[in-house]
Amino acid sequence: MRKQFKETIMDLSTYDDKIVLIFGDVSVYLFDEFKRKYSDRFYNMGICENTLISVGAGLSSQGFHPFIHTITPFITERSFEQIKLDMCYNQFGGNILSCGASFDYAWDGATHHCYTDLAILRLLPNIEVIQPGSRKEVDILLRSQYNNGKPTYFRLSDYPHDIDLPVEFGKGVVIKDEQSNFTVMTAGPMLGNVMEACKGLDVNLVYFHTIKPIDKETILKFKDTKILVIHDAFGLYEAICEVSNLSVSYYGLPDEFLSLYGTLEDIRKKIKLDAKSIREFLKRDFLKQILYE
Amino acid sequence: MIPVCKEIREDILKISKKSGHGHIPTCFSVVEILYAIYNTIKHDPRNPSWNERDIFILSKGHASLAHYCVLAHFGYFDIEKVYSFGAFLSDFGCHADRLKIPGIEASTGSLGHGIGLAVGMALGLKIKKNNRRVFTLIGDGESNEGSVWESVMVAVNLKLDNLTIIYDNNMSHSRGLQIHNPAEHFKGFCCDVVEINGHDVNVIEKELVKKSDTVRVIVANTKKGYDCKTLIESQYAWHRKSPNDQEFEKLMEELCEETI
Numbered sequence: 277m278r279k280q281f282k283e284t285i286m287d288l289s290t291y292d293d294k295i296v297l298i299f300g301d302v303s304v305y306l307f308d309e310f311k312r313k314y315s316d317r318f319y320n321m322g323i324c325e326n327t328l329i330s331v332g333a334g335l336s337s338q339g340f341h342p343f344i345h346t347i348t349p350f351i352t353e354r355s356f357e358q359i360k361l362d363m364c365y366n367q368f369g370g371n372i373l374s375c376g377a378s379f380d381y382a383w384d385g386a387t388h389h390c391y392t393d394l395a396i397l398r399l400l401p402n403i404e405v406i407q408p409g410s411r412k413e414v415d416i417l418l419r420s421q422y423n424n425g426k427p428t429y430f431r432l433s434d435y436p437h438d439i440d441l442p443v444e445f446g447k448g449v450v451i452k453d454e455q456s457n458f459t460v461m462t463a464g465p466m467l468g469n470v471m472e473a474c475k476g477l478d479v480n481l482v483y484f485h486t487i488k489p490i491d492k493e494t495i496l497k498f499k500d501t502k503i504l505v506i507h508d509a510f511g512l513y514e515a516i517c518e519v520s521n522l523s524v525s526y527y528g529l530p531d532e533f534l535s536l537y538g539t540l541e542d543i544r545k546k547i548k549l550d551a552k553s554i555r556e557f558l559k560r561d562f563l564k565q566i567l568y569e
Numbered sequence: 570m571i572p573v574c575k576e577i578r579e580d581i582l583k584i585s586k587k588s589g590h591g592h593i594p595t596c597f598s599v600v601e602i603l604y605a606i607y608n609t610i611k612h613d614p615r616n617p618s619w620n621e622r623d624i625f626i627l628s629k630g631h632a633s634l635a636h637y638c639v640l641a642h643f644g645y646f647d648i649e650k651v652y653s654f655g656a657f658l659s660d661f662g663c664h665a666d667r668l669k670i671p672g673i674e675a676s677t678g679s680l681g682h683g684i685g686l687a688v689g690m691a692l693g694l695k696i697k698k699n700n701r702r703v704f705t706l707i708g709d710g711e712s713n714e715g716s717v718w719e720s721v722m723v724a725v726n727l728k729l730d731n732l733t734i735i736y737d738n739n740m741s742h743s744r745g746l747q748i749h750n751p752a753e754h755f756k757g758f759c760c761d762v763v764e765i766n767g768h769d770v771n772v773i774e775k776e777l778v779k780k781s782d783t784v785r786v787i788v789a790n791t792k793k794g795y796d797c798k799t800l801i802e803s804q805y806a807w808h809r810k811s812p813n814d815q816e817f818e819k820l821m822e823e824l825c826e827e828t829i
Contacts, residue, residue, distance in 0.1 A: 296696065316696055322726070324719035327685045331723065334689015337675075338697065342689075357679060358716075362686055366667060366676050 277432040278375055280411040282306055284418045285343065289314060292423070296335050298328050300346025302375060325350045329358035333368035341370065341423050347381075348374035348431065352393035363427040364402045371422050377407075377433035377464070378508045379534075379543040386535045394511030397429050398488040404428040405488035405511070406445075407464040410436045413485045416443040435540055437468040445486055448494035452481040458563055459498040461505050463487065463512045466549065470506050473554035477563065490515040495522070504562050508549050527557060570796055571770055573642070574600045575824055580638040580648055582820055585811045590655035590663050593811070594793035594804045596635035598739035598767070599706060602789055603627075603639040605773035606704055606735075614644040617671040623701050624690055626675045628683025629708035629737060630664045637661055637670070645672040681714030683707070684734065688724045691732040704733045704777070710741035712748055718758070724784045725759050732784050733777065734760070737767065739791040744805070755786040767791035797823040 286309060289295050296317045297310060304311075304320045311318040317340075321328055325346060332342035344351065351374050352359070363370060374393065381388040398405045404426055408414045414432065421428045441449050448461075452474065459480040462470045467483055474481050480498060484491065495503075495516055503524040505513040513526040529547060536543055544550045548557065570578075577600050585591035610623035627636050634654060641648040653659035660669040664678030674690075677683040687705035694701050707717060724732055736755070742748050755762045761781040765772050767789025776787050794800025797820050800807050812820055 319692075319727070321723055324723060326681075326716040327688070327719040327723050330682060330685020330716070330720065331689035331692060334686040334691075335693045335696075337686070337690055338693025340693055340696070358682065358685070361676070361679055362682055366686070368686075 277408060277411060277414050277434065277436050278303055278306060280414040281345075281373060281418070281432060282310070284415050286310060288419065288422070292341070293317075294340045294423070296340045296342050298332050298335075298342055298344045300325055300328050300351065302346050325355045326358050329355045329372070330362045332370045332372075333358075333362035333366060336363075336368040336370045337366075343371045343373060343422070345373045345375070347388065348376045348390035348393055349388065352390065352397060352429070356396060359397065359403070359427065360400050364400045367402065369425040369427050371418075371428050371430065373430045373432055375432050375434065377431050379540050380434050382540050382543045383537050385537055386533060389534060391509040391529055393429070393431060394487050394509050395514055398511055398515060402426060403488065404486070406486055407431045407509075408436070408485050409464045409467050409483070410438060410441070412440065413443050417445055417485065420445050431464070433465045435465050437465050439467060439471065441483065443485065446489050446491060447486070448491035449483045450480070450494065450497070451483050452479070454478055454480055456480050457501050459501040459503045460558070461495070461503055461512070461516060463507055464509075466506065466508050469544070469549065469551040469554060472551035473558060477555075477558055479558065479563065484512060487511050487515055490518070492519050495519045502562070502565055504558075506549075506554060508544070527554070527562075570768070574604055574770065577604065577635070577638045577642055578824055579821065580641070580651070581634055582812065582817060582824075584634060584638070584651055584654050586813075586817045587652050588654040588656065589811045591634040591811060592631045592809055594800050594807050595629070595632050595708070595739065595741065597795050597797065597800060598791040598793050599629075599632050599635050599737055600639070600795075601768045601770050602706060602735055602737065602773055602791070603635055604642070605770050605777060606706075607639055607643045608770070609774050609777045610702070610704060612672075614640075614672065617645065621701065624674050624687070624703045626677065626683045626687045626690075626703070626705040627665070628677055628687070628705050629680065629711050630677030630683065632706075632708075633663060633665045636665060636673075640670070640672045646670075680708070680711040681716035684717055684720040687732060688720050688727070688729065691724070691729045692727055694731055695727075695729065700731070702731045702733065704735065706735045706737060708737050708741055709739060709748055709751065710745070712736070712751070713742060713746045721755065721758050721760065721784070728782075729784050730780065730782050733787065734784065735787045735789055737791055738788055739793045741793065752786075752788045755788070760784045760786040762786045762788060764788040764790065768795055799823060
């Protein structure tokens with residue numbers, strides 16, 4: 277997704293000279309071309325995430341479109357108050373693009389894992405929260421949202437899916453409507469595993485790339501079904517729960533500190549978010565529920 | 570104390586008494602600094618969003634009452650409006666909201682934010698090759714926050730010669746984490762530093778006008794509660810306190826005694 281981020285930015289920059297990149301010492305080599313072409317609008321500002329956000333907000337006040345980019349936990353959890361006050365409260369818009377979603381940096385351990393970003397950021401007024409799952413979604417959503425004056429969070433992952441779906445900001449996608457009494461809802465790169473898990477099962481499947489605003493209209497189409505949210509982070513389930521009178525449950529992260537290393541695949545297997553484990557859960561538990569109990 | 574700064578302090582006392590809010594000692598430490606800033610920078614109270622104005626950000630946002638009183642003095646709004654300070658539905662909150670008050674460039678309150686915003690604004694002006702300047706007033710207590718020093722490092726690294734940081738050295742920090750020799754700290758980060766008496770308007774104005782080839786820092790030595798004996802002697806007790814009738818009279822008298 278970072279390559280897509282770069283490609284989209286290079287294209288947007290051919291006609292928008294208000295784009296300024298503020299990086300926290302990541303992806304610098306990848307953006308070498310931008311740096312050479314637009315040296316006065318590329319800043320590898322250093323490892324100071326709080327200040328990256330504040331400076332981005334200040335740039336926004338001067339009419340620029342900042343793209344603030346570094347590793348997920350540091351730019352979201354560590355800089356939460358800067359995002360809340362300098363961007364949301366002050367109404368200085370801009371784009372925050374993180375890398376290292378959930379367990380992308382599995383091997384680096386708990387300090388580099390991040391699964392609360394979507395959940396905490398969606399609580400802030402005035403913000404848009406996006407979890408693209410594919411390169412196509414990165415491209416389309418960046419283009420449609422980057423200069424709308426609002427703070428927008430893009431959670432980039434190094435493990436996108438490549439499923440080609442229609443993309444429109446704020447709209448969920450009904451991937452499978454089997455008229456089933458059971459519906460699975462998911463978001464982001466997890467879709468690959470979830471689609472594989474649902475193959476051939478009598479279950480509807482709905483997908484989101486926009487966590488805030490959540491597409492309530494699409495959710496309401498399935499209000500009379502049992503809904504299961506499958507997600508490798510927090511935030512989507514909570515957003516869906518805000519729709520009244522749903523029967524909705526969560527299949528995802530356990531309430532325990534995951535101090536594991538290895539690969540993304542290792543961790544997904546361990547917490548049963550690999551396709552096989554998800555399928556087993558669907559068949560053994562979710563689809564066995566007695567309806568309208 | 571010059572008469573205009575005494576008048577501004579009287580406004581602060583009156584509004585604090587009426588509203589029951591206000592950090593009087595910290596407001597009193599920055600009156601000359603704020604007055605000197607608005608007397609020096611390019612700005613137009615009749616057109617607060619004038620696109621050639623210089624920018625000032627009060628990073629130590631709890632001195633908002635002093636800021637409001639100075640803005641009123643320069644004609645941004647009527648001082649009578651400030652008497653609603655801190656009240657429900659008032660525009661004049663105990664920490665200023667840029668979307669409500671003309672002349673406020675950034676909403677501050679939580680410490681260590683305004684300086685980062687100022688760095689971003691100064692960078693934006695540099696990119697636009699615009700010669701407008703950015704000024705920000707930070708507190709010594711505020712400088713306990715790591716984000717202050719992050720911002721200083723970034724500003725120096727970006728060679729923001731259009732940024733001036735005024736450091737209100739009113740010894741707030743002495744209650745907790747102390748910063749000894751702040752001027753030396755800023756010099757250590759390669760800022761262009763000057764240390765002055767923060768209650769001498771002429772000296773402050775002279776230093777505000779000066780330019781440098783890097784980030785300029787004015788360490789302004791001030792007194793919390795300047796120059797009311799009662800406030801200076803018991804500044805901790807007065808940190809968030811508003812005066813009752815008797816105390817108000819006494820503070821007003823002390824102010825008059827000190828006016829030259």
